[in-house]
Amino acid sequence: MCMKAETKSDVPHAPRLLVELEVRDRDGKVIQKHKQEGKSFLINFMSMILGLFQGSSTMTFLYGVSGGSCSSSTITIPSISDFSVQASSGNDNYGILIGSGNTPNTATQCSLETKISNSTMSYGSTTVENGLSANDSTNTVTFTITRQFTNNSGSTQTVAEVGLAINGYSTYPLIARDVLSSSVSVPNGGTLTVTYTIELTVS
Numbered sequence: 088m089c090m091k092a093e094t095k096s097d098v099p100h101a102p103r104l105l106v107e108l109e110v111r112d113r114d115g116k117v118i119q120k121h122k123q124e125g126k127s128f129l130i131n132f133m134s135m136i137l138g139l140f141q142g143s144s145t146m147t148f149l150y151g152v153s154g155g156s157c158s159s160s161t162i163t164i165p166s167i168s169d170f171s172v173q174a175s176s177g178n179d180n181y182g183i184l185i186g187s188g189n190t191p192n193t194a195t196q197c198s199l200e201t202k203i204s205n206s207t208m209s210y211g212s213t214t215v216e217n218g219l220s221a222n223d224s225t226n227t228v229t230f231t232i233t234r235q236f237t238n239n240s241g242s243t244q245t246v247a248e249v250g251l252a253i254n255g256y257s258t259y260p261l262i263a264r265d266v267l268s269s270s271v272s273v274p275n276g277g278t279l280t281v282t283y284t285i286e287l288t289v290s
Contacts, residue, residue: 104128105284106249106265113276123268125283129196131260135170135253148260149195153186153202157195162256169256172232174213179205181252181259182213183234183281189247189266198261199250208244208273211235226290232283238273245270249281 104125112118131148138146144164151157164170174182185208188200213234221228232251238244247270251263263283273279 103286103288104263104265105286106267107282107284108246108249108267108271109280109282110271110273111278111280112274118274118277119271121267121269121271123265125263125265127192127196127265128263129192129261130194131197131253132262135260135262138164148255148258149197150255150258150260151198153199154188155198157197160258162258164256169254171254172213172251173215174210174234174254176212177205177210179210180257181254182210183232183283184250184252184261185236185246185279185281186248186250187245187270189270191266192264196261196264199248199264201248203244203246207238207240208279209237209239211237225288227286227288229284229286232285234281236273236279236281238275238277238279241275243275244273246273246279251283 106123106125108121109117110119134146134148145161146164147159147161149157149159172182184199184202186199186202190200211234215232216230219228219230248264248266250261252259252261
C-alpha cells in the first residue's frame with residue numbers, strides 16, 4: 088500500500104497563532120485593520136514548555152533589551168503567576184508589546200527589534216480571555232489575549248512588529264514575535280488594539 092507523506096504545509100500549526108490589529112482615530116472611527124497568521128513562537132516558548140513538561144521550576148531563558156544582544160539566564164520560577172502575560176496599564180515590560188522593527192526572526196530571537204515604549208504609545212492592560220472557546224463544528228479550541236495602546240506622542244506612529252512576553256520572575260522573556268506583512272499607522276490621539284488568538288485544531 089502506498090501512503091502519502093505529509094508535507095510541512097499539510098500539517099496545521101499546533102497551536103496556531105492569529106494576530107489582529109485595529110486602528111481607530113481620535114473620534115473612535117475604525118481607519119485600518121490588519122490580520123495575519125502568526126508563525127513566531129520563539130525559543131523562550133520552547134524553554135517554558137520544556138520546563139513544564141519536566142515538572143521543573145528551573146528554566147533557562149534568553150532576554151535582552153530592544154534590538155540588543157541576548158543574555159542567558161537560568162531562573163527558578165517561584166509562582167505560577169510568573170507565567171502571566173497580564174501586565175497592568177503603563178507596564179511595557181511584558182504582555183503584548185509593539186515595535187517599529189521589521190527584521191525577520193532568528194532561532195534565538197529574544198526581543199523586539201525596536202520597541203515602542205509606554206512614553207510614546209500609552210499601554211493599556213493586557214487581558215486574557217477567561218476560559219477556552221471550543222467549537223465542535225470546526226474542531227477548534229481558542230482563547231484570546233488583547234491589549235489597547237493610545238498614541239499621545241504628538242505624531243503618527245508606525246507599528247511593524249508585535250510580541251508577547253511573560254513576567255518570568257521579572258526577567259520578561261519574549262515568547263512570540265511577529266513582523267507584520269504590512270505595517271499599521273496610528274494617528275496622534277488614536278488607538279491601536281492588538282489581539283492574539285491562540286487556536287488548536289483537534290483531528
